[in-house]
Amino acid sequence: MDPTTKINIPESDRERIVIVGGGFGGLQLARKLSRKDKYQVVLIDKNNYHQFQPLFYQVAMAGLEPSSIVFPFRKLFQGKKNMYIRVTEVTSVDPQSKTLQTPLGFCNYDHLIVATGADTNFFGNENIARNALPMKSVSEALYLRNNILDDYEDALTTPDYDPRQELVDIVIVGGGPTGVELAGSLAEMKKHVLPKDYPELNIEEEVDIYLIQSGGELLKGFSADSSAKALKYLTNMGVKVLLNSRVTDFDGNTVSLKDGRQIPSQKVIWAAGIQGMPLAGLPASATTYGNRLAVDRFHRVKDTEDIYAVGDVAYMEEPAWEKGHPQVAQVAIQMGENLARNFAYRLDKKEPVPFTYHDKGSMATVGRARAVVDIPKPEFNFGGFFAWLLWLFVHLFAILGTRNKLIVFINWVINYINYNQSLRLIIKPKVK
Amino acid sequence: MDPTTKINIPESDRERIVIVGGGFGGLQLARKLSRKDKYQVVLIDKNNYHQFQPLFYQVAMAGLEPSSIVFPFRKLFQGKKNMYIRVTEVTSVDPQSKTLQTPLGFCNYDHLIVATGADTNFFGNENIARNALPMKSVSEALYLRNNILDDYEDALTTPDYDPRQELVDIVIVGGGPTGVELAGSLAEMKKHVLPKDYPELNIEEEVDIYLIQSGGELLKGFSADSSAKALKYLTNMGVKVLLNSRVTDFDGNTVSLKDGRQIPSQKVIWAAGIQGMPLAGLPASATTYGNRLAVDRFHRVKDTEDIYAVGDVAYMEEPAWEKGHPQVAQVAIQMGENLARNFAYRLDKKEPVPFTYHDKGSMATVGRARAVVDIPKPEFNFGGFFAWLLWLFVHLFAILGTRNKLIVFINWVINYINYNQSLRLIIKPKVK
Numbered sequence: 001m002d003p004t005t006k007i008n009i010p011e012s013d014r015e016r017i018v019i020v021g022g023g024f025g026g027l028q029l030a031r032k033l034s035r036k037d038k039y040q041v042v043l044i045d046k047n048n049y050h051q052f053q054p055l056f057y058q059v060a061m062a063g064l065e066p067s068s069i070v071f072p073f074r075k076l077f078q079g080k081k082n083m084y085i086r087v088t089e090v091t092s093v094d095p096q097s098k099t100l101q102t103p104l105g106f107c108n109y110d111h112l113i114v115a116t117g118a119d120t121n122f123f124g125n126e127n128i129a130r131n132a133l134p135m136k137s138v139s140e141a142l143y144l145r146n147n148i149l150d151d152y153e154d155a156l157t158t159p160d161y162d163p164r165q166e167l168v169d170i171v172i173v174g175g176g177p178t179g180v181e182l183a184g185s186l187a188e189m190k191k192h193v194l195p196k197d198y199p200e201l202n203i204e205e206e207v208d209i210y211l212i213q214s215g216g217e218l219l220k221g222f223s224a225d226s227s228a229k230a231l232k233y234l235t236n237m238g239v240k241v242l243l244n245s246r247v248t249d250f251d252g253n254t255v256s257l258k259d260g261r262q263i264p265s266q267k268v269i270w271a272a273g274i275q276g277m278p279l280a281g282l283p284a285s286a287t288t289y290g291n292r293l294a295v296d297r298f299h300r301v302k303d304t305e306d307i308y309a310v311g312d313v314a315y316m317e318e319p320a321w322e323k324g325h326p327q328v329a330q331v332a333i334q335m336g337e338n339l340a341r342n343f344a345y346r347l348d349k350k351e352p353v354p355f356t357y358h359d360k361g362s363m364a365t366v367g368r369a370r371a372v373v374d375i376p377k378p379e380f381n382f383g384g385f386f387a388w389l390l391w392l393f394v395h396l397f398a399i400l401g402t403r404n405k406l407i408v409f410i411n412w413v414i415n416y417i418n419y420n421q422s423l424r425l426i427i428k429p430k431v432k
Numbered sequence: 433m434d435p436t437t438k439i440n441i442p443e444s445d446r447e448r449i450v451i452v453g454g455g456f457g458g459l460q461l462a463r464k465l466s467r468k469d470k471y472q473v474v475l476i477d478k479n480n481y482h483q484f485q486p487l488f489y490q491v492a493m494a495g496l497e498p499s500s501i502v503f504p505f506r507k508l509f510q511g512k513k514n515m516y517i518r519v520t521e522v523t524s525v526d527p528q529s530k531t532l533q534t535p536l537g538f539c540n541y542d543h544l545i546v547a548t549g550a551d552t553n554f555f556g557n558e559n560i561a562r563n564a565l566p567m568k569s570v571s572e573a574l575y576l577r578n579n580i581l582d583d584y585e586d587a588l589t590t591p592d593y594d595p596r597q598e599l600v601d602i603v604i605v606g607g608g609p610t611g612v613e614l615a616g617s618l619a620e621m622k623k624h625v626l627p628k629d630y631p632e633l634n635i636e637e638e639v640d641i642y643l644i645q646s647g648g649e650l651l652k653g654f655s656a657d658s659s660a661k662a663l664k665y666l667t668n669m670g671v672k673v674l675l676n677s678r679v680t681d682f683d684g685n686t687v688s689l690k691d692g693r694q695i696p697s698q699k700v701i702w703a704a705g706i707q708g709m710p711l712a713g714l715p716a717s718a719t720t721y722g723n724r725l726a727v728d729r730f731h732r733v734k735d736t737e738d739i740y741a742v743g744d745v746a747y748m749e750e751p752a753w754e755k756g757h758p759q760v761a762q763v764a765i766q767m768g769e770n771l772a773r774n775f776a777y778r779l780d781k782k783e784p785v786p787f788t789y790h791d792k793g794s795m796a797t798v799g800r801a802r803a804v805v806d807i808p809k810p811e812f813n814f815g816g817f818f819a820w821l822l823w824l825f826v827h828l829f830a831i832l833g834t835r836n837k838l839i840v841f842i843n844w845v846i847n848y849i850n851y852n853q854s855l856r857l858i859i860k861p862k863v864k
Contacts, residue, residue: 007589008588008589008590008591010632047858047859048581048585048856048857048858049857049858049859065497065499066857066859067497067855067857067859070857070859072629072855072856072857074628074629074630074856075628075629075856078628078629079628084632086585086588086589087585087858104589105589138859139859142859149480153480153519156440156518157439157440157518157536157537158440159440196506196507196510196511197504197506197507197510198506200442200516402846403842403843403846406842406846407839407842410835410838410839410842411835414834414835414838423499423504424480424504424506424507425480425481425498425499425502425504426479426480426481426519427479427481427498427499427502427570427571427574
């Protein structure tokens with residue numbers, strides 16, 4: 001499209017706030033702003049739906065459908081005036097003229113919020129980037145699911161042991177919550193589902209699940225207790241956890257570790273790191289650790305005007321968080337809330353409030369009916385069945401939409417009772 | 433793959449029955465055979481799941497998720513011995529050597545069942561085949577859904593009236609149950625959903641839904657009463673039904689009718705005809721009307737040995753059905769059942785039973801809370817709300833799997849209460 005075409009959004013006498021990205025931070029901000037209805041709000045996202053990242057791994061493991069954990073923006077904002085949604089990608093920003101470029105034309109803003117989140121970080125290794133499977137979107141989770149199922153189908157018609165090993169073994173890189181949850185979930189699948197679905201394969205003997213972590217413990221940032229529990233749970237479930245290991249290469253058939261060890265596998269799930277995805281056109285001086293945008297405690301991006309950042313793409317230091325906040329949903333949501341409040345204050349000529357993160361704790365499931373939970377104040381951690389129940393309810397509550405909550409709940413209950421989902425489907429929309 | 437490689441299926445002293453296609457007919461046959469466990473059964477399908485065709489239109493209309501109306505074969509046959517599932521395509525059959533070719537290698541059979549069904553028939557018009565949207569698989573239904581939603585997003589940023597009309601108007605070709613159900617469903621969407629999702633567009637004025645039927649009545653094969661009711665329902669809902677009309681061309685932007693009329697639209701849904709999909713390598717003399725395989729009343733394909741056909745791909749005449757059976761689920765299911773019984777009789781040295789179709793009637797929904805039902809014996813038809821309730825229960829009962837039944841039921845209830853699904857998602861698995 002012609003870059004001199006203006007994107008079709010009505011002019012208004014209100015100030016226009018453009019939010020790029022409808023993840024946890026951007027969506028929270030948009031919802032609060034649209035309720036107050038004091039600005040014209042434009043939400044731009046590549047997709048027409050919000051994604052609930054914490055459950056991507058269940059989509060990849062065929063435990064839930066994508067539709068149960070995503071929610072269409074338009075439905076969320078039905079009846080909201082002065083709220084415009086555009087499904088497109090922002091290709092660059094020009095802070096001078098206060099304009100964004102998109103394939104649909106340009107869009108000017110009075111205030112710009114960068115809520116573009118983070119994407120997988122392959123740390124510059126092109127081989128790994130080309131061959132490993134990331135899981136930072138529901139589309140990638142679905143791709144991963146199809147990939148795993150396709151490989152098990154192929155294994156059936158691969159009579160030779162060595163090439164079959166490449167198909168059935170799965171390597172997960174990164175021992176954070178995503179890696180741990182994936183490994184636990186795969187171990188359950190290996191135990192309860194695969195032997196029934198593939199009686200022709202010797203699942204018990206042949207399928208190995210590796211979890212590779214560069215540090216000396218899993219769930220970095222959790223309490224030592226929780227880390228140790230997660231390790232114990234996974235080891236008991238048969239996951240081969242390699243601590244202090246680092247993947248140096250992956251050619252699509254063999255995973256090479258730093259200590260020289262090699263694992264034959266065609267499937268490497270990369271959950272080892274993320275990097276911010278700031279917009280092109282922002283000053284280089286604004287980018288800091290992990291490709292994130294340096295923001296002050298009012299979310300203002302360094303060396304810019306009327307540009308803010310929230311969520312995973314924002315790097316903010318506050319006294320209690322000298323090295324920035326963890327890149328998790330809670331931080332993004334609270335940032336979105338605070339910025340929305342400050343925008344409201346602005347019209348009332350009130351002073352903006354500096355952001356303070358209220359840590360509500362961390363949790364991770366480790367397979368069926370087990371989880372670890374860390375609560376910061378009072379400092380306390382616990383694991384096991386009740387931690388898992390808490391995990392379930394916290395996540396169920398956080399999913400958008402009554403229908404989605406209900407469907408996820410039913411899926412979990414059925415899954416808990418019969419260990420055996422019916423979502424192992426390789427569905428690909430036809431490509432014309 | 434090397435065509436001289438044998439597909440990896442264990443040899444057995446049982447006779448091998450290979451079923452190509454896991455639709456209604458092939459699946460029914462496979463289930464009955466695997467329960468008796470007297471043969472080695474190989475089920476070959478392109479997908480790893482069975483598809484419930486009667487609800488494709490609800491997937492396309494974002495009323496249901498694909499996963500709710502499909503079911504994985506492996507789960508269905510868990511615990512069944514001597515049952516082998518291979519997810520691949522049969523490229524040809526050699527009746528002489530009793531062998532099938534697939535990309536995974538060749539496969540020999542003692543008995544072959546062709547249950548490959550039917551695909552969209554564009555009647556040789558390449559323009560239409562290239563530009564129109566078919567709906568004969570869940571993947572195509574999903575593609576259609578994405579396409580409709582994409583076009584409404586595009587319409588928002590298309591300020592000029594004429595090109596916007598091409599995006600918002602939808603033309604359905606074919607007035608059978610699929611066309612009628614799609615048209616009704618789209619009319620509901622236009623009334624209840626689109627104005628809320630797209631307040632920026634003038635939906636009421638701008639969106640037109642056309643249903644084009646070559647004959648003088650809708651629902652050919654139904655009673656005259658039901659046809660008339662369907663027409664009345666649709667017309668009341670604002671669908672522009674064009675009877676005695678024929679689409680002669682569609683270039684992607686304009687639909688040309690035989691009477692010279694033109695409709696500007698980028699979206700033509702083609703439900704105007706189907707054709708059988710027999711396997712390559714079968715004798716030409718076996719193919720008859722609608723590209724179907726001529727079979728006798730024992731399902732044996734003409735001019736072949738040990739080759740059978742069931743379902744939409746089979747053309748059988750019996751006294752009550754001199755021009756063959758309708759290509760519907762019930763015929764396929766009953767054929768699968770009869771053939772399974774005959775295979776069991778065969779081992780008991782009993783005479784095979786010729787097939788007799790028991791017509792249980794026909795039904796079609798027309799939008800929300802309305803349907804038409806024809807019952808053959810005693811001849812009787814009715815329409816309206818109770819017909820719709822009956823339609824719901826018959827279809828709910830027929831869907832495979834308790835979880836699927838439950839999820840579909842919940843979706844229908846929520847949809848009935850709030851007119852407003854949350855499944856309008858453009859989700860495409862990432863392509864690497």
